[in-house]
Every structure is written in C-alpha cells, then in structure tokens.
Amino acid sequence: MDESIFKDYEDEIQALEEEIRLLTEEYEDIRHESTFYSDEEILKSIKSFQREAQGETKGHQSPSDLKAQLESLEADLSFLMEFTGFHFTSHSKKTVERTANRTVQKHRLSGKCHSLPFQLEFQLLEMQNNEKVSGVVSDLSIVMESREDSNVSKFVSRTEEHGDLLTFFRSLSTYAEWYEHRRHTFLHFKAKYPDIVSLPEGLLGDFIILRSPKVSGLELLIVWKIHLDEEGTTTPVLDLLPKVPEQVLEQRMGSMESIPGSFRGALRLLGIEAAIENLIRVLGSGE
Known part of the structure; x- marks a missing residue:
C-alpha cells in the first residue's frame, strides 16, 4: 500500500484524537463547573432564598393583625379630629x-x-x-x-x-372652639332652666333671654359675640341688656341700673358659665 495513504490515515486519526481530547477537556470543565455550583453556589443560593422567604413570612401580616392595625389608625385619626x-x-x-x-x-x-x-x-x-x-x-x-x-x-x-393657610387653620380652630363652647353653654342652661332661658334664634344665635318667673315683663338679654380680628385673634365679648317694666324701674331703678356692671364684674371674677348661673339664680329668686 502506498505510504502516502497511510500518512493520510495517520493525519486523520491524529485530528480525531485531538478533537476527542478537546471534547473531553470541555466535558470535564462543564462537569467541574456543575459540581462547583452544586456544592457551594447552589447551596448558598438556597440558604439566601430561605432567609428571604423567612423575612417575607415575618413581614406578612395575618388578617387579624391588619384589622388591629387599621383599628389603631382609625383611633388615632379619631383622636386628632377630636x-x-x-x-x-x-x-x-x-x-x-x-x-x-x-x-x-x-x-x-x-x-x-x-x-x-x-x-x-x-x-x-x-x-x-x-x-x-x-x-x-x-x-x-x-x-x-x-x-x-x-x-x-x-x-x-x-x-x-x-x-396664609397656617394662620387660617390655627385661627379657625380657636374661633370654632369658642363657637362650639357658646352653643354648648346655651344648650346647658336651656335644658337646666327651661322656664327661664329662651333662645329666640336657636343654639346658633349669639344671645339668650332670661325671663323672670317672679316679676312679669322683666327680661335680661345676654349678648355673646365672638370677635375675630384681621390678625386671627379670637376674643369672646359678653354684655347684658336689661328689659325692665316701667313700674319695676320706678321702684328699683338703682338696682336695675347696676345689673350690667355687676354681670361684667362677675364675668371677670367667676367666668362665663358661673356668671350666667349666678344671674339666673338671682333672677329666679326675685331678689
């Protein structure tokens, strides 16, 4: 057989052996990488995933927890509104x-x-x-x-x-508190002394009338204004206007004329509710 033919076979065999060697090395590399990731990286990834899963589980709240949290927020909101x-x-x-x-x-x-x-x-x-x-x-x-x-x-x-929104909300809060306080005060005295206290304009009005049960025609008008100036300062202003029958005025002019001043003094000394209470008691006694 011609030596050139053997030479061709030998070259082809060597090429196949080289290809087999390269494929074997590539396989070993792949197997090594697979083993490496399985033993270390994959295990590390699994542990990391477990930690994340546990964190998510801890962060997840049950419906009862969410309901309790919602009720707490509603209570906080109710407190702020109040x-x-x-x-x-x-x-x-x-x-x-x-x-x-x-x-x-x-x-x-x-x-x-x-x-x-x-x-x-x-x-x-x-x-x-x-x-x-x-x-x-x-x-x-x-x-x-x-x-x-x-x-x-x-x-x-x-x-x-x-x-100025801040001034508006701050001033409105104080003004509305006095507005509400006046309404509750009128309601209190109307409920406590229904035969003496009259509210011609209802609870939203700015005055009440006290009618004497002892002296016919004797009335005391208490005017309660709530003054809000341009700067946003709220000031309650109260005064008393007596309506006295002519015959009573002739008999007790001095005492009737002193009522407004005495009421203003009682306001400074006793406060609004106590001053009105004291006035109603005096009016009811007929003194």
Missing part, C-alpha cells in the same frame, strides 16, 4: 405644571371645624433646590358660612390676600 376639631370631607388636586425642579398643583378642600363648614381652593407651587423643597400658596379662596359676620369677613379677606 383634639383639633377638623374633619375633612373631600380633597382633590390637579397638576397644572410639572418640570424637573418645580410642580404646580391646584387643590380643592372642604370640611368642618367643629360645627363650622368651610371650603378652600388654592394653588401650590413646590420648588426643589438641591435637597430642599419649598412651597408657595397662591390664588387662595375661602368660603365660610360665618362670613356674614363682618369681622370674620375681614379676616378671610386678609388671609386670602396673604395666602
């Missing part, structure tokens, strides 16, 4: 403009502070400078039922002009 008197019934916002460092939103907010309803509309500009965020309120519009009072109207107008 403490501040504010109850918000609706809120909506619309983004008017948004860029990389500024956002303009229009807000509408309505609610009550104690028994006084209010509505707000305003535009809020938020600007971000590095890590600081600042806000500016503009186009503030306030609607309140008590705006018929000229003092409240002046305060609202000034607040709208300056866009």
